[in-house]
Amino acid sequence: MSSQLLMIEDDLRLAQMVSEYLAQSGLRVAHMADGESGLAHLQGPEGGAPPPDLVILDLMLPGIDGLEVCRRIRALPGAAARIPVLMLTAKGDPMDRVIGLEIGADDYLPKPFEPRELLARIRALLRRREAGSQPAANVMRFGQLEIDRDARTVSVAGQAAELTSYQFDLLVTMAERAGRVLTREQIMEAVRGRELEAFDRSIDVHMGRIRAAIEADPKNPKRILTVRGVGYVFARQQD
Incomplete structure (x- = not known):
């Protein structure tokens, strides 16, 4: 169809x-x-x-x-x-x-x-x-953060977190590689399937939106951390 x-x-x-x-x-x-x-x-x-x-x-x-x-x-x-x-x-x-x-x-x-x-x-x-309709490891849990890949939903302490389809995929990409520092190019290539143009910084906008949805204090994130001069890392454990 x-x-x-x-x-x-x-x-x-x-x-x-x-x-x-x-x-x-x-x-x-x-x-x-x-x-x-x-x-x-x-x-x-x-x-x-x-x-x-x-x-x-x-x-x-x-x-x-x-x-x-x-x-x-x-x-x-x-x-x-x-x-x-x-x-x-x-x-x-x-x-x-x-x-x-x-x-x-x-x-x-x-x-x-x-x-x-x-x-x-x-x-x-x-x-x-x-x-979202394909088989996968159904649910990933990191403390109070829960990511359901089948339902394509995210919740924090049982409360739904609103993300766009693209932001959901960015979050899954990061969570699947928890603990690894990823460059912007690696993240975008994993999601888009193509290299990121050097001038494109839309990844930063999306990361800000994801933090706003899942972090208790988006200005002092504990889950998605910025690694200066490199990119981002999804923290396995929160302080």
Whole structure:
């Protein structure tokens, strides 16, 4: 069964081009031209169809912009809040990308982009989404932190910790290698399956979000530690 995507993009020509290109790889794309329509589709697809497997979200939209759409997606009830979001950014300011990641986007792609790169990023996000249904060591426990890889959930002292799909995979990657110092490049390559560009520091944004979700004091972390000049380490034991 092919994956169903939702593209929220006001550039109709671009949306048509992307839809036709992705269709060649077996991906079906529903298109909405503004944020309100996109959110309405997510909350009630026509004919009672299941929600999409991934959202391609433009940053610059008429009415509510992509950042606000992303915020509202993450506030939706149930599984809809965990749908992977790939944000398209037309602006050159890296802060737009940082803000997008901070509010819950799983990945970003600046315009103009190569359709092949878009397809590669979509496939990577879909693989991570599907990985939740694959057999694995079911639950990892580190003190009060519990990571359920089958259910793709995280809890701290019995309370659910809200993470995006991408942040969940980053946390699992770190936890599986507990006690090992990992560079940013090693972490991102393990999750994305590709090398990290030298200028890309989105990993730091995601780590900040993970700390906010699982640490008692994110500014004084005990679980995910920064190793200056190198990267990060997931501590087996907490003080």
